Amino acid sequence: MSPGNSTQKSIDPSFTALPYRRLAEAALSRAQDFNVSHADFRFERVRYQQIRVRDGHLQGAGDAEDLGFAVRVIHNGAWGFASGVVLTSESAIQVAEIAVRVAQVAGAMTREPVALAPEPIYDDVEWVSQYDIDPLEVPLSDKVELLCGWTGQLLDASGVSHSSAVLQQVVENKFYVDLAGTSTTQQRVRVDPQVEVFGVDEGSGRFDSMRTIAPPVGRGWEYLVGDGYDWDSALGELPGLLTEKLAAPSVDAGKYDLVIHPSNLWLTIHESIGHATELDRALGYEANYAGTSFATYDQLGKLQYGSPVMHVTGDRTVENGLATVGYDDEGVRTQTWDIVKNGVLVGYQLDRPMAHNMAGELNGGRSNGCAYADSPGHIPIQRMANVSLQPASGGPSTGDLVSGVERGIYIVGDKSWSIDMQRYNFQFTGQRFYRIENGRLAGQLRDVAYQATTTDFWGSMEAVGGPQTWVLGGAFNCGKAQPGQVASVSHGCPAALFRDVRVLNTTAEAGH
Amino acid sequence: MTAPTAQELVEHALKTSRADASVAIVRDSTSANLRWANNTLTTNGVMHRITVTVICFVGAGQGAASGSATGSAATFEQVTSLVEAADTSARQSAPAEDAAELVPGEAAKDWHEPPGHTSIDVFDGFAPALGEAFGSATAERRILYGFVDHDVTTTYLGSTTGLRLRHVQPTGHYGCTGKTVDLGSSAWVGGATRDFADVDATALDAELAQRLDWAERKVELPAGRYDTVLPPTAVADLLIYAYWSASAREAHEGQSVFSKPGGGLRVGERLSSKPVQLFSDPSYDGLQAAPFVVTATSDNETSVFDNGLPLARTHWIKDGALSSLVQTRHTSRMTGQPVTPGIDNLALSVDGAQSSMAELVGNVERGLLLTCLWYIRVVDPQTLLLTGITRDGVYQVENGEVTGAVNNFRFNESPVALLGRFSAASETVPSFSREWGDYFSRTATPALRVPDFNMSSVSKAN
Numbered sequence: 001m002s003p004g005n006s007t008q009k010s011i012d013p014s015f016t017a018l019p020y021r022r023l024a025e026a027a028l029s030r031a032q033d034f035n036v037s038h039a040d041f042r043f044e045r046v047r048y049q050q051i052r053v054r055d056g057h058l059q060g061a062g063d064a065e066d067l068g069f070a071v072r073v074i075h076n077g078a079w080g081f082a083s084g085v086v087l088t089s090e091s092a093i094q095v096a097e098i099a100v101r102v103a104q105v106a107g108a109m110t111r112e113p114v115a116l117a118p119e120p121i122y123d124d125v126e127w128v129s130q131y132d133i134d135p136l137e138v139p140l141s142d143k144v145e146l147l148c149g150w151t152g153q154l155l156d157a158s159g160v161s162h163s164s165a166v167l168q169q170v171v172e173n174k175f176y177v178d179l180a181g182t183s184t185t186q187q188r189v190r191v192d193p194q195v196e197v198f199g200v201d202e203g204s205g206r207f208d209s210m211r212t213i214a215p216p217v218g219r220g221w222e223y224l225v226g227d228g229y230d231w232d233s234a235l236g237e238l239p240g241l242l243t244e245k246l247a248a249p250s251v252d253a254g255k256y257d258l259v260i261h262p263s264n265l266w267l268t269i270h271e272s273i274g275h276a277t278e279l280d281r282a283l284g285y286e287a288n289y290a291g292t293s294f295a296t297y298d299q300l301g302k303l304q305y306g307s308p309v310m311h312v313t314g315d316r317t318v319e320n321g322l323a324t325v326g327y328d329d330e331g332v333r334t335q336t337w338d339i340v341k342n343g344v345l346v347g348y349q350l351d352r353p354m355a356h357n358m359a360g361e362l363n364g365g366r367s368n369g370c371a372y373a374d375s376p377g378h379i380p381i382q383r384m385a386n387v388s389l390q391p392a393s394g395g396p397s398t399g400d401l402v403s404g405v406e407r408g409i410y411i412v413g414d415k416s417w418s419i420d421m422q423r424y425n426f427q428f429t430g431q432r433f434y435r436i437e438n439g440r441l442a443g444q445l446r447d448v449a450y451q452a453t454t455t456d457f458w459g460s461m462e463a464v465g466g467p468q469t470w471v472l473g474g475a476f477n478c479g480k481a482q483p484g485q486v487a488s489v490s491h492g493c494p495a496a497l498f499r500d501v502r503v504l505n506t507t508a509e510a511g512h
Numbered sequence: 513m514t515a516p517t518a519q520e521l522v523e524h525a526l527k528t529s530r531a532d533a534s535v536a537i538v539r540d541s542t543s544a545n546l547r548w549a550n551n552t553l554t555t556n557g558v559m560h561r562i563t564v565t566v567i568c569f570v571g572a573g574q575g576a577a578s579g580s581a582t583g584s585a586a587t588f589e590q591v592t593s594l595v596e597a598a599d600t601s602a603r604q605s606a607p608a609e610d611a612a613e614l615v616p617g618e619a620a621k622d623w624h625e626p627p628g629h630t631s632i633d634v635f636d637g638f639a640p641a642l643g644e645a646f647g648s649a650t651a652e653r654r655i656l657y658g659f660v661d662h663d664v665t666t667t668y669l670g671s672t673t674g675l676r677l678r679h680v681q682p683t684g685h686y687g688c689t690g691k692t693v694d695l696g697s698s699a700w701v702g703g704a705t706r707d708f709a710d711v712d713a714t715a716l717d718a719e720l721a722q723r724l725d726w727a728e729r730k731v732e733l734p735a736g737r738y739d740t741v742l743p744p745t746a747v748a749d750l751l752i753y754a755y756w757s758a759s760a761r762e763a764h765e766g767q768s769v770f771s772k773p774g775g776g777l778r779v780g781e782r783l784s785s786k787p788v789q790l791f792s793d794p795s796y797d798g799l800q801a802a803p804f805v806v807t808a809t810s811d812n813e814t815s816v817f818d819n820g821l822p823l824a825r826t827h828w829i830k831d832g833a834l835s836s837l838v839q840t841r842h843t844s845r846m847t848g849q850p851v852t853p854g855i856d857n858l859a860l861s862v863d864g865a866q867s868s869m870a871e872l873v874g875n876v877e878r879g880l881l882l883t884c885l886w887y888i889r890v891v892d893p894q895t896l897l898l899t900g901i902t903r904d905g906v907y908q909v910e911n912g913e914v915t916g917a918v919n920n921f922r923f924n925e926s927p928v929a930l931l932g933r934f935s936a937a938s939e940t941v942p943s944f945s946r947e948w949g950d951y952f953s954r955t956a957t958p959a960l961r962v963p964d965f966n967m968s969s970v971s972k973a974n
Binding site: 050057058059060061062063064065067078079080081082084085086098102105108109112139140141144148161162198202205206209283284285286287288289291292376377379381416418419420421422423425451453482483484507509510511 | 515543545546547548549550551552553554555556557558559560561562579580581582583584585586587590597598600601604605606608609610632635639640642643646655657658659661687688689691695698700765766767771772773774775808809810811812816886887888889890891892893894895897899900901903920922924926929950951966968969970971972973974
């Protein structure tokens with residue numbers, strides 16, 4: 001059964017009725033005919049629904065389903081991968097043959113034989129994520145009514161010229177089996193609701209927006225209508241926040257102390273720690289696309305990533321996490337581990353080939369379960385775990401952090417983000433920015449972006465908030481690899497205080 | 513039992529639907545790819561997908577509601593499930609704000625043709641040469657990282673109005689990054705292709721070797737505004753973002769760089785004093801794209817009611833003035849502008865610009881030559897201020913010659929503002945956006961010289 005997570009829901013019978021066990025047997029049996037050293041079969045059904053509402057009217061709703069299977073083999077030390085959508089044994093055999101053929105073509109260009117780190121065998125295990133209500137079982141009309149009601153109400157508010165809402169829902173089912181004997185069947189549910197209002201300053205013609213900061217979560221429909229989030233408050237404050245932002249003074253560029261709310265800091269963690277500690281990047285596998293990492297392997301245990309209060313973990317187990325799962329796409333049971341401890345780099349995110357290549361130096365030679373493919377048509381690669389900054393036990397509240405700042409900015413919500421291909425230089429904006437004067441908030445500012453080098457920024461982190469400030473943020477749209485794959489991932493963090501960070505005025509940057 | 517054809521899946525969907533009207537779209541896609549790093553292959557694959565979209569319409573005219581369902585489907589039973597899902601969705605929806613009469617028509621001449629196809633064999637010529645390039649790169653102390661991908665997607669679109677359209681879209685691209693063994697210097701080459709017959713792995717490696725030679729002399733420069741030559745790749749990086757930001761509805765509602773302060777569109781307003789032409793054309797030689805609208809859902813820039821609408825050459829900027837924005841028939845009614853849907857390619861040209869990029873560089877007394885841009889995101893939609901990073905080769909130019917490699921920079925710039933500030937342009941050539949090319953590969957752009965490109969800070973990345 002599951003490694004410590006609830007299985008209060010069972011796997012959807014409409015998935016278990018699909019013929020994946022028969023296809024798997026046909027494909028793996030055929031792969032064995034070619035004396036492969038490894039073969040796995042993965043069958044997926046991923047169902048999506050997206051609803052877009054604008055100004056109280058349904059703009060578009062679409063259901064999508066990605067159904068198919070893949071065969072991956074290691075043949076003479078080379079990978080071969082193929083996928084198909086025709087759910088017959090004949091097709092499964094043919095796809096297995098194509099995978100072997102691809103491995104034969106790849107053999108001529110494979111100069112380092114592929115091998116996998118060992119992993120215990122899990123025989124026919126199941127895992128289901130924690131949720132109460134399958135969002136795709138809720139009638140579309142109920143969801144449209146809720147979102148239209150929200151945006152219609154917002155449109156009536158003073159200062160709001162338009163309002164929009166987008167709701168993404170995903171139910172993901174996977175079956176994995178390999179020649180070693182591991183077999184897993186899993187189900188995950190996640191939702192991402194976002195509501196935004198738009199307004200125009202009549203005097204200047206300047207426009208702006210304000211979006212909710214509710215994070216996407218590994219939960220079901222209960223997140224929108226139950227006790228998972230205070231939507232009434234979140235929606236109720238949007239018009240006033242927008243009006244204040246439109247009237248706010250433009251920031252003076254310069255160095256400021258920053259107190260950053262988790263709704264903004266999660267994204268900085270994602271970009272400057274999460275991606276930087278993916279071992280495939282550190283080893284150069286992503287050099288032609290997503291990029292590499294300044295946190296190279298030779299610096300493990302030595303690199304001073306940040307200040308001593310910095311403790312970052314990786315996990316695929318946190319409750320309601322978007323990267324949380326029982327077993328990864330290479331049959332590895334998921335885990336929790338340290339990435340940065342006392343400010344020093346101590347760990348990476350791994351899959352089985354990389355864990356093997358590191359000759360036992362990382363995680364005892366075992367993968368920490370970060371292999372993931374976003375669809376049946378894509379090959380599993382190392383993808384991001386839930387990478388989270390830990391709070392200080394008994395640590396300060398957000399108000400306490402603000403009170404320690406003489407001249408600074410308090411940043412809430414994420415918006416624009418960009419970082420270089422080695423994860424050094426980044427620039428972020430946010431939803432709203434408050435001037436801090438002598439330990440107190442003194443109204444909103446606009447046109448703010450903060451820019452820094454990763455190790456300087458984390459080195460300037462003077463304090464992290466206590467557990468009471470910790471929030472699990474995240475995103476549905478982390479992109480990586482060629483062909484491109486999308487992954488959902490969560491990042492928990494407390495509020496934190498950073499000293500002397502460069503702040504830009506974005507209007508001035510545009511030359512105005 | 514023989515699997516049903518794509519055309520049979522379309523007909524089954526249209527016949528099975530109980531809605532007042534319906535549209536069925538079948539996409540048959542095969543693709544093959546190779547990926548490498550550290551002078552060895554890392555991953556690869558051959559994929560086949562059949563994706564079916566069924567859109568049901570309930571009610572008529574402006575009161576019609578729509579429902580859409582998309583899924584992998586290779587059997588009649590799977591298509592029937594999609595029809596039921598789309599029908600249920602339409603019946604649960606209120607009348608659509610973008611409701612319109614469906615596009616009428618008949619069967620195109622090629623409707624009965626089978627789908628196109630690709631396989632791993634498309635790399636028959638490229639793969640052995642790549643293996644040899646790994647050997648020579650290793651011997652000459654270079655490290656290669658890269659990716660090649662070839663995809664053939666055939667789209668079949670049918671509707672209850674009699675429309676039957678087919679389009680075969682070959683899409684290929686290649687990119688290779690070269691680094692010195694100390695990882696201190698980096699270079700990149702890449703491009704788009706329809707069939708890989710024109711891609712030579714040995715030539716790619718040779719160009720990388722030349723660019724890494726340029727980088728033997730290193731120059732540290734501070735942030736600031738520089739006389740900068742943006743190659744066609746970098747121009748595509750920026751202009752694609754401008755195209756993606758050209759929603760007529762968002763502009764009409766006052767939320768984009770193409771909005772007039774206080775309301776209305778900037779259509780007709782001059783964005784450049786030079787004879788700049790920015791356009792899309794489904795028949796553009798070498799960049800051919802679908803000549804009709806295909807969409808599974810409605811949003812600000814698309815409408816399911818427009819499926820099958822014919823597409824023609826559309827100027828977004830004509831003679832330096834904003835000419836059109838991306839419109840559906842619905843937003844056309846809102847804005848009072850012609851119907852100009854999005855098209856899957858983009859070209860920028862400047863009348864009279866005939867020089868090569870090398871000639872452009874040759875006229876620079878002291879400045880920079882970029883390779884490409886990366887991680888480009890909107891900072892301020894009001895001005896379409898974008899931020900991003902230079903990548904894999906920033907070169908110092910002195911007296912018209914490349915004299916060394918410069919550190920990378922973070923930039924903050926608006927592509928719309930650049931069209932008003934560039935000082936010279938080269939001829940327009942096929943180009944490939946480094947950041948967006950995997951998803952939007954059909955571009956043709958010139959190199960542009962910008963006298964004051966804003967490098968906001970230095971990046972230590974190399």
